[in-house]
Amino acid sequence: MAFRDKERAVIRKCNLEWHCHEIKIHQSKLDDGYVFEGYGIVKSADNGGLYLDFICKKSNKIIDFRTPIPEDSLDERQVMTMKALTIDGVELCSSGLRIESDFQKSLSEDPKLYKIGLSYIEFSEETDLTYNKEKTLYLEFNEECRIPKNKLNKTESTLGVRSSSWNQTVLNYEDFEINIIRHEDYTEVSANGNSIDLDKLRNAITFYLSFSSGVYIQPYFEYKREGACSVTEIRSIDRKKINNSIPAPVCDLVHDQNKVSLENLHFELFDNIYFIITSNDKVFDSIYSQWKRIWHSFLSPEISVPMLTISVAIEGVLNDIFIPKLSSDLRDESFEDEKSNIIDELEKNKAISNDHIESLTKYVEKWGNVHARKALNYLVDKNVIEKRQVNNWSDLRNSSAHPKLMKQDEGRKKKDLTRTIICLGLFYRLTLNVFAYKGAQYAYEKPKDNKLVIYEYVNVLH
Numbered sequence: 001m002a003f004r005d006k007e008r009a010v011i012r013k014c015n016l017e018w019h020c021h022e023i024k025i026h027q028s029k030l031d032d033g034y035v036f037e038g039y040g041i042v043k044s045a046d047n048g049g050l051y052l053d054f055i056c057k058k059s060n061k062i063i064d065f066r067t068p069i070p071e072d073s074l075d076e077r078q079v080m081t082m083k084a085l086t087i088d089g090v091e092l093c094s095s096g097l098r099i100e101s102d103f104q105k106s107l108s109e110d111p112k113l114y115k116i117g118l119s120y121i122e123f124s125e126e127t128d129l130t131y132n133k134e135k136t137l138y139l140e141f142n143e144e145c146r147i148p149k150n151k152l153n154k155t156e157s158t159l160g161v162r163s164s165s166w167n168q169t170v171l172n173y174e175d176f177e178i179n180i181i182r183h184e185d186y187t188e189v190s191a192n193g194n195s196i197d198l199d200k201l202r203n204a205i206t207f208y209l210s211f212s213s214g215v216y217i218q219p220y221f222e223y224k225r226e227g228a229c230s231v232t233e234i235r236s237i238d239r240k241k242i243n244n245s246i247p248a249p250v251c252d253l254v255h256d257q258n259k260v261s262l263e264n265l266h267f268e269l270f271d272n273i274y275f276i277i278t279s280n281d282k283v284f285d286s287i288y289s290q291w292k293r294i295w296h297s298f299l300s301p302e303i304s305v306p307m308l309t310i311s312v313a314i315e316g317v318l319n320d321i322f323i324p325k326l327s328s329d330l331r332d333e334s335f336e337d338e339k340s341n342i343i344d345e346l347e348k349n350k351a352i353s354n355d356h357i358e359s360l361t362k363y364v365e366k367w368g369n370v371h372a373r374k375a376l377n378y379l380v381d382k383n384v385i386e387k388r389q390v391n392n393w394s395d396l397r398n399s400s401a402h403p404k405l406m407k408q409d410e411g412r413k414k415k416d417l418t419r420t421i422i423c424l425g426l427f428y429r430l431t432l433n434v435f436a437y438k439g440a441q442y443a444y445e446k447p448k449d450n451k452l453v454i455y456e457y458v459n460v461l462h
Contacts, residue, residue, distance in 0.1 A: 016044035020084040029077045035060045048237040050118040065101040123232040137191040138223040145209040146252040148263035204274040214248035246298045249428035254440045265439030272435040286320035308400035315372045389426040
């Protein structure tokens, strides 16, 4: 099924309505799982969510109104999948459905109406274009991304009115090309290439645009094609998150003292993100997951939520990425030898029970381990971060993890906000170091800090 701009506009404006004359919802991984058959309409709600008005004509089992299906949504065997056929003959599918009943409905005969939320709907298609080895990725989302634009586009209306706008970014690489175009109320991203992993490229693009802009991108439309196979996915989104942003780590318009644009360093950030995700996806996953937690924490009206989230996220990035790499540099061999001698003496002591020896041995083995504060101090010595950031992180971490009842006056609120913003800057400094970023970044020495600084990149993760 080809989705032209007119069809995508319907999705974009939440006016989706597909009539399906055949629908089957079942637990395919269970021999005795539920099976429902009927028809219905796939719709999009004003809030951006997808749902199904399902008329169930028959089912193999009666639903217990006290228990939803699946009973355990974390059990992969209980997952509910859907296959539907539209009146135009197009097959669509989805999974992760949840069906709930009520007492009144359980007493009535079929057919029954269920309103079922859908996280996504998917269309798969195969063609005879096996000779075409080029892969294609296309995304649409509502956010405006603050990245450098390097292409001017001109338009002319049917009335002869002309306009121009720097609204496109083109990134050319040896194996692929990326185009990012900002329209009035949405952004489209397209990528084409041969030797690329479409899923990793999509994640790299999404994170680059989100992270550098301080927005949370939710693609409502995605198209992928590899050879003869193409997949189109339409996703539920949360429109309340659109046009929300947090302070970003970098700026899209930066020039040096000679008024020369530094956009190449901004684009280099994407290069390094893509390199990391293709060479060590666990590092990328750690940073992406921590950043998403931070972004969502800023939606809370309570400052205590981002306070705790940011302080823990910094510790998470240290534990996942920095500490495993820094442990060898911080290892004190003489101290390790002394630990071994102590353990040997413990094991020789017959006056201590084996259980106590084992407990004491484990305790001694932990001596000298690299913890978050030790790693941060090492990074201060290497000029990766600053001492003031470490001190603020320590204060923020302690006050968040061990809160005390305090009067929330303006002075206290200002102190909490200042510490939070400084620690957000610390998280960004660590993250940008992982991605070997060499361009300008916000200093975040205080709230509403627009000061841009170029820090010398120090490769501590070798």
